[in-house]
Amino acid sequence: xxxxxxxxxxxxxxxxxxxxxxxxxxxxxxxxxxxxxxxxxxxxxxxxxxxxxxxxxxxxxxxxxxxxxxxxxxxxxxxxxxxxxxxxxxxxxxxxxxxxxxxxxxxxxxxxxxxxxxxxxxxxxxxxxxxxxxxxxxxxxxxxxxxxxxxxxxxxxxxxxxxxxxxxxxxxxxxxxxxxxxxxxxxxxxxxxxxxxxxxxxxxxxxxxxxxxxxxxxxxxxxxxxxxxxxxxxxxxxxxxxxxxxxxxxxxxxxxxxxxxxxxx
Amino acid sequence: xxxxxxxxxxxxxxxxxxxxxxxxxxxxxxxxxxxxxxxxxxxxxxxxxxxxxxxxxxxxxxxxxxxxxxxxxxxxxxxxxxxxxxxxxxxxxxxxxxxxxxxxxxxxxxxxxxxxxxxxxxxxxxxxxxxxxxxxxxxxxxxxxxxxxxxxxxxxxxxxxxxxxxxxxxxxxxxxxxxxxxxxxxxxxxxxxxxxxxxxxxxxxxxxxxxxxxxxxxxxxxxxxxxxxxxxxxxxxxxxxxxxxxxxxxxxxxxxxxxxxxxxxxxxxxxxxxxxxxxxxxxxxxxx
Numbered sequence: 001x002x003x004x005x006x007x008x009x010x011x012x013x014x015x016x017x018x019x020x021x022x023x024x025x026x027x028x029x030x031x032x033x034x035x036x037x038x039x040x041x042x043x044x045x046x047x048x049x050x051x052x053x054x055x056x057x058x059x060x061x062x063x064x065x066x067x068x069x070x071x072x073x074x075x076x077x078x079x080x081x082x083x084x085x086x087x088x089x090x091x092x093x094x095x096x097x098x099x100x101x102x103x104x105x106x107x108x109x110x111x112x113x114x115x116x117x118x119x120x121x122x123x124x125x126x127x128x129x130x131x132x133x134x135x136x137x138x139x140x141x142x143x144x145x146x147x148x149x150x151x152x153x154x155x156x157x158x159x160x161x162x163x164x165x166x167x168x169x170x171x172x173x174x175x176x177x178x179x180x181x182x183x184x185x186x187x188x189x190x191x192x193x194x195x196x197x198x199x200x201x202x203x204x205x206x207x208x209x210x211x212x213x214x215x216x217x218x219x220x221x222x223x224x225x226x227x228x229x230x231x232x233x234x235x236x237x238x239x240x241x242x243x244x245x246x247x248x249x250x251x252x253x254x255x256x257x258x259x260x261x262x263x264x265x
Numbered sequence: 266x267x268x269x270x271x272x273x274x275x276x277x278x279x280x281x282x283x284x285x286x287x288x289x290x291x292x293x294x295x296x297x298x299x300x301x302x303x304x305x306x307x308x309x310x311x312x313x314x315x316x317x318x319x320x321x322x323x324x325x326x327x328x329x330x331x332x333x334x335x336x337x338x339x340x341x342x343x344x345x346x347x348x349x350x351x352x353x354x355x356x357x358x359x360x361x362x363x364x365x366x367x368x369x370x371x372x373x374x375x376x377x378x379x380x381x382x383x384x385x386x387x388x389x390x391x392x393x394x395x396x397x398x399x400x401x402x403x404x405x406x407x408x409x410x411x412x413x414x415x416x417x418x419x420x421x422x423x424x425x426x427x428x429x430x431x432x433x434x435x436x437x438x439x440x441x442x443x444x445x446x447x448x449x450x451x452x453x454x455x456x457x458x459x460x461x462x463x464x465x466x467x468x469x470x471x472x473x474x475x476x477x478x479x480x481x482x483x484x485x486x487x488x489x490x491x492x493x494x495x496x497x498x499x500x501x502x503x504x505x506x507x508x509x510x511x512x513x514x515x516x517x518x519x520x521x522x523x524x525x526x527x528x529x530x531x532x533x534x535x536x537x538x539x540x541x542x543x544x545x546x547x548x549x550x551x552x553x
Contacts, residue, residue, distance in 0.1 A: 028281050046366070048327070052284050053365035057399040061421045111405060118460035124489040196480060203476035203497065207335060209288070209524045210476070210498035214334030214515045219518075238289055245282040252278050 010226075018223040021215050022244070029248045097100075127164060129157035163192050269481055272538035272541070280531065288473065288526040291519035295509065298519055305486055306503040308472045309493025312445065313346050320444030322347060322358040323439045325458070326371030329364050329532070332451040332475050338501035338514035340449050341374050346507055347447075351394045352387040356444075357433045359396045363404040367422060372397050392426065396433045399423040404454060408461045412440035440466040449473040453481070459490050471507035473500065 005012070023038035081100060088097035124190035133154045139145040149157075169182055170189035177183050219241070224233030295446025303308075316322070324347065328336035350356035360375065362368040375397065379389045389395070398419045401407050410418045415437050416429035436442055438452055440462055448455045448470065455472055463470040469492045474482050485491045495501055496522060501514035 007399055029278060048363045053368070053400045057365075057368070057423075058402050061425070108288070111409075115405075115457070115460035118464040119456055122464065122490055123484055124267060169472040192392060200477065200480045203479055205528065206499065206521070206525070207332075207476040207497055209521060210338075210517065210526075211285070211334035212523070213498070213520045214287050214337065216285070216520070217292065217513070219291055220289065235293060238293075241285060241289060245285060249282060252276055256276075 012227060014223050017218055021219055027213075029251060074116045081209075129160060130154060131161065167192055267542075269538045269542045272534055273516045273542065276533075277447060280422040284527060286439055287523045292516070294519055296361070297515055298505070298518075298522055300499070300503055300506055300518065301505060302503045303496065305494040305496065307493070307508070308542075309495060310346070310504060310507045312469055312542055313343075313350065313447075316350060316356050316444055317356065318354045318356075319436075320354075320443060320449060321434075322356060322445045323443050323446040324358045324360045324454075325450065326331070326360055326362050326367040327448060327452070327454060328370070329366035330370070333370060334517075335497045335501070336449050336451055336473065337370060338498055338512070338517065339495045339504075340371055341378070341513050342495070342504040342508065343447055343449070343473060344371075344375055345505070345510060345512065347395070348382050348387060348389055349508070352382070357393075358395045358447075359419075359433065359437075359528040362398075362404060362515045363402070363407075364401050365400045365403040366521075367449075368400045372423065376491040379484050385547050392422075393432045395424045396428070396431055398428065400551070404457050405461065408457055412466060413484075415439060415442070427493050440468065441486050442469055442484060447473070451456050452480065455482075459485060463490060487539065499521060537543045 019039050022140045023034050026032055026041070027035040040091070063075055063078060066072040070175055080107075084100040085097050086097070088101075089097075112174050130149045132152045133149050134146075136145070136148040137146040166185045166189035168189070169177075169185040170180070172186070205247065219233040220237040222229070224237030227233055228236055290457075313322075316345070324343070325448065326336075326340055328340075345359075347356060347358045351358075360368070360371050362371065375391075379391065379395075382389055391397070399422060401419075416434055419428045422428055422431065426497060443462075446458050446463060446468055448458055449474070451474065455474070459471060462468060470490065472491045473484055473492050473495040474497070476499065479496040479500075482491065482494055486494055489506075494503055498514060498517060501512075502518040502531065505512045505515045
């Protein structure tokens with residue numbers, strides 16, 4: 001790295017970040033070439049970063065160095081095994097690739113089974129909840145201690161059970177849902193799921209806003225603050241953003257008032 | 266133009282500019298809007314605060330620049346608490362990322378906080394108080410190996426130092442020596458920790474998902490598989506309030522509140538305009 005680059009690295013990163021942010025947000029006006037350029041740049045950088053880090057943090061210390069410097073020559077077999085995947089492109093020898101794929105499918109299936117048990121079993125166990133209030137029960141030789149359940153907790157548990165059963169009944173497809181009880185609970189289950197989807201949608205809006213706020217914070221406080229000082233910088237950046245917004249609104253107004261082109265053909 | 270129709274046909278870019286104003290103007294207001302701390306945030310705070318003396322926490326910054334707005338603020342809030350816990354109880358932490366950008370983003374935050382807290386005499390040192398193990402691939406198989414042999418699986422940290430010889434790793438050999446897992450994750454990959462580390466070894470686990478992923482994670486909270494959770498940026502704001510600090514999340518919280526109010530008012534105005542317009546059309550139709 002040249003001395004100039006090393007000395008100005010932070011400034012270059014700030015400028016690059018600010019320009020990329022503005023370039024990517026230009027899509028809010030409409031699809032354009034500047035947006036496309038920065039989009040490809042971002043994707044390219046992220047992919048390059050991934051490849052470089054996979055080498056420096058994983059392959060180099062765990063595979064290459066032990067093989068090259070510590071005499072663990074058998075590490076080369078990992079490469080051979082990986083290369084076997086490429087036999088999928090050979091009509092004659094594709095069976096070799098299928099062997100490797102089969103091996104990894106088997107490993108994956110076994111792990112998925114173990115993972116499912118670890119993931120879902122505690123959740124199944126915690127659905128067994130008391131729906132009647134009771135006092136605490138002390139530990140005896142035969143039973144562990146049981147916590148007290150208040151009436152509000154019992155009602156809460158009952159609501160939980162009703163929601164669980166209604167939603168599960170919606171996914172009960174073994175026979176046609178003709179019975180009024182099953183039909184009603186399935187319908188209620190659908191409504192309850194709608195509440196859940198509503199919560200997810202609301203959270204999605206909050207998440208997207210958080211990302212916008214982060215970029216604006218970065219432009220005004222990180223970029224503006226470090227370039228022009230933490231008092232003046234954010235104010236200047238605010239007016240820059242307002243000026244850019246003004247340009248966008250002018251372009252929108254111009255587009256709307258442009259006379260429609262007459263097709264002479 | 267009729268005002269009711271105008272309200273329904275506002276160009277989306279006009280709304281964007283209004284949203285931009287709603288987001289940027291609150292940056293100039295330096296005050297903290299008090300927030301109610303939700304039970305999952307409080308539970309996570311309590312779990313970290315009650316960690317035993319000299320324990321070790323595995324911290325997972327498993328996010329990239331795409332979700333930095335939420336996960337970055339969450340990481341900052343959690344790392345603040347861990348550094349305070351180093352000062353109070355010599356609690357150490359190691360950062361392990363399964364996203365290549367996560368290791369760099371978390372390193373920047375940790376170094377910044379280390380500088381900030383060392384000015385207050387916390388004496389935090391990389392390698393002694395905390396360590397960044399860097400990026401690793403294949404989370405599922407890696408975690409399965411990690412639980413049996415922590416230093417042997419990690420081998421080196423981001424500075425290429427042998428993990429086994431670092432003071433921060435003293436007494437950390439298997440998953441049983443990890444007092445807590447904290448995963449900052451915008452995807453459902455946090456379940457890998459639950460399946461192969463938290464569950465089998467009964468390690469308390471805290472989660473910081475994006476707001477989009479938070480509703481799904483409530484199952485794990487209800488079942489006790491995770492002890493507490495930060496729900497998106499709002500979770501980080503609540504956490505900073507508990508820590509009594511003014512960090513990145515609190516700085517963003519005013520903007521978040523104003524932007525929410527603006528969006529709600531857009532929805533209400535749009536719907537009122539639509540309903541009035543419909544009733545007007547119905548009346549006009551009836552008159553004919």
